[in-house]
Amino acid sequence: xNTSVNIAGVTFKNPVMTASGTFGSGAEYSxxxxxxxxxxxxxxxxxNVPWPGNPTPRVAEVYGGMLxxxxxxxxxxxxxxxxxxxxxxxxxxxIIVNVCGKTTEDYCEVVERLADQPIDMMEINISCPNVxxxxxxxxxxxxxxxxxxxxxxxxxxxxxxxxxxxxVTDITTMAKAAEAGGAxxxxxxxTLTGMxxxxxxxxxxxxxxxxxxxxxxxxxxxxxxxYQVAQxxxxxxxxxxxxxxxEDAIEMILAGATAVSVGTANFTNxxxxxxIVDGIEEYMSRYGVxxxxxxxxxxxx
Amino acid sequence: MAEKxxxxxxxxxxxxxxxxxxxxxxxxxxxxxxxxxGQFISIYCNDGSRILPRPISICEIDKADGALHLVYRVxxxxxxxxxxxxxxxxLTIVGPLGNGFPKKSQKAFIIGGGIGIPPMLQLxxxxxxxxxxxxxxxxxxxxxxxxxxxxxxxxxxxxxxAGTEGNVxxxxxxxxxxxxxxYACGPMPMLRALKAYAIEHDIECWISMxxxxxxxxxxxxxxxxxxxxxxxxxxxxxxxxxxxxxVFRAREVxx
Numbered sequence: 395x396n397t398s399v400n401i402a403g404v405t406f407k408n409p410v411m412t413a414s415g416t417f418g419s420g421a422e423y424s425x426x427x428x429x430x431x432x433x434x435x436x437x438x439x440x441x442n443v444p445w446p447g448n449p450t451p452r453v454a455e456v457y458g459g460m461l462x463x464x465x466x467x468x469x470x471x472x473x474x475x476x477x478x479x480x481x482x483x484x485x486x487x488x489i490i491v492n493v494c495g496k497t498t499e500d501y502c503e504v505v506e507r508l509a510d511q512p513i514d515m516m517e518i519n520i521s522c523p524n525v526x527x528x529x530x531x532x533x534x535x536x537x538x539x540x541x542x543x544x545x546x547x548x549x550x551x552x553x554x555x556x557x558x559x560x561x562v563t564d565i566t567t568m569a570k571a572a573e574a575g576g577a578x579x580x581x582x583x584x585t586l587t588g589m590x591x592x593x594x595x596x597x598x599x600x601x602x603x604x605x606x607x608x609x610x611x612x613x614x615x616x617x618x619x620x621y622q623v624a625q626x627x628x629x630x631x632x633x634x635x636x637x638x639x640x641e642d643a644i645e646m647i648l649a650g651a652t653a654v655s656v657g658t659a660n661f662t663n664x665x666x667x668x669x670i671v672d673g674i675e676e677y678m679s680r681y682g683v684x685x686x687x688x689x690x691x692x693x694x695x
Numbered sequence: 696m697a698e699k700x701x702x703x704x705x706x707x708x709x710x711x712x713x714x715x716x717x718x719x720x721x722x723x724x725x726x727x728x729x730x731x732x733g734q735f736i737s738i739y740c741n742d743g744s745r746i747l748p749r750p751i752s753i754c755e756i757d758k759a760d761g762a763l764h765l766v767y768r769v770x771x772x773x774x775x776x777x778x779x780x781x782x783x784x785x786l787t788i789v790g791p792l793g794n795g796f797p798k799k800s801q802k803a804f805i806i807g808g809g810i811g812i813p814p815m816l817q818l819x820x821x822x823x824x825x826x827x828x829x830x831x832x833x834x835x836x837x838x839x840x841x842x843x844x845x846x847x848x849x850x851x852x853x854x855x856x857a858g859t860e861g862n863v864x865x866x867x868x869x870x871x872x873x874x875x876x877x878y879a880c881g882p883m884p885m886l887r888a889l890k891a892y893a894i895e896h897d898i899e900c901w902i903s904m905x906x907x908x909x910x911x912x913x914x915x916x917x918x919x920x921x922x923x924x925x926x927x928x929x930x931x932x933x934x935x936x937x938x939x940x941x942v943f944r945a946r947e948v949x950x
Contacts, residue, residue: 418914422938425699425912438916446931451907453917455747455773460909467916469930609746661909662739662746664701664789 402553413657459609463602521559521584543575624650640673736790801875808881913938
């Protein structure tokens with residue numbers, strides 16, 4: 395049975411990855427999960443300099459999901475290179491570094507710093523809804539998406555994944571723009587902007603007022619968007635959004651994703667990623683699938 | 696690295712000990728064996744629409760029996776679910792989490808306010824020093840008899856129905872108490888006042904903080920608090936309450 399997938403020339407032992415921001419750089423979860431069993435670890439967004447993030451409360455639970463407004467707190471690229479990459483190099487898994495910034499120059503600086511690092515891919519976060527500058531500002535206008543993709547590609551030595559926002563009228567427009575800018579792959583979806591109000595205190599549940607919604611409630615939206623984007627572009631897709639188990643992951647692959655990222659589910663179950671790896675294999679055995687790639691976009695009318 | 700476990704714990708018994716305050720004993724496979732005073736566990740809901748764990752502080756640890764005592768307030772739908780469970784029911788838990796209290800030998804104030812009282816009990820049991828236990832309640836008392844086994848207990852109630860009318864600092868002043876170290880858990884205004892008191896009297900002060908959490912193990916960066924100095928892990932002036940905390944030296948954190 396083959397469970398490996400290929401994205402932009404990089405081979406992953408299986409299609410299961412961690413969604414950026416939910417898994418740190420893997421150190422905390424390595425106490426529960428054998429990182430060697432994952433297709434890739436996608437690290438928390440890192441910027442050119444350390445970011446303190448937003449005030450607390452930064453998270454709130456909602457029915458079937460959660461809101462977060464962490465605000466991309468990160469230690470900056472220097473410490474990340476010194477500490478986090480060497481940590482992950484102890485494991486037999488691929489490393490995808492999520493990159494964030496306030497300006498195009500910030501993104502390019504990080505991408506340039508990563509050029510000589512032993513990482514496999516970069517995921518460019520142009521879809522964070524929780525920061526005032528950068529983030530989603532680059533991800534809601536197709537011209538901006540194409541321009542930043544093109545700029546980042548000038549400095550990138552590793553393949554570039556553009557991470558798209560669902561907070562747009564038509565995500566295929568953004569996907570096409572990223573493709574036109576030279577993206578090697580796409581990640582979708584980032585979180586959906588939401589809000590929760592504590593009716594007892596009559597206050598916003600999050601200090602940031604709004605936050606990105608994730609969790610099982612957003613999964614059908616993510617499946618729909620992955621399907622639409624798979625129809626619209628020729629790029630490989632890493633599908634994410636509310637994947638809680640192997641069934642959800644397989645659904646995403648059938649919709650057109652080459653790989654999947656598991657995020658919020660890690661908070662519910664620390665070992666969910668490897669359970670999904672096992673579950674995909676069980677599904678393949680059950681349905682006589684020899685190669686997981688046969689499942690990519692295999693949904694039919 | 697500290698050992699953490701994900702387990703199916705079994706409820707030994709549960710009862711309501713005050714209005715909306717529940718006392719639950721859980722049998723664990725490993726967690727009680729490794730747990731320390733001031734640490735917490737994550738409890739997961741059986742209802743799949745609630746995806747985040749509830750961080751609950753450890754009130755008592757019975758290592759011989761592999762049991763943990765939790766005393767928690769029903770604050771929302773998750774704790775509402777827990778409080779309805781009976782003996783023999785299972786709960787998925789992860790722990791022990793966080794750092795716990797240091798144990799020093801100086802004459803101590805052990806101070807708890809409201810639902811910050813339970814995490815002080817195991818510490819009161821373990822500390823080997825002169826202990827003055829100061830507990831602050833709104834009105835209804837709980838766990839007072841348990842604390843009396845381990846030191847002299849002073850009470851404060853907002854409505855004056857027991858002990859000093861006012862807060863824990865009012866009780867300290869009214870009884871003319873003093874100590875060389877403070878250990879405390881409770882609402883932010885109480886912790887702020889204790890930090891100021893500790894600075895004024897130039898004594899050590901250890902406080903247990905709380906914040907909304909998601910992962911509970913230090914990965915998601917939801918439950919941060921501001922630190923006076925740059926934190927080694929975050930590389931900014933933020934510490935993770937679930938990982939570097941929940942117990943901090945009061946001087947180290949800004950709140």
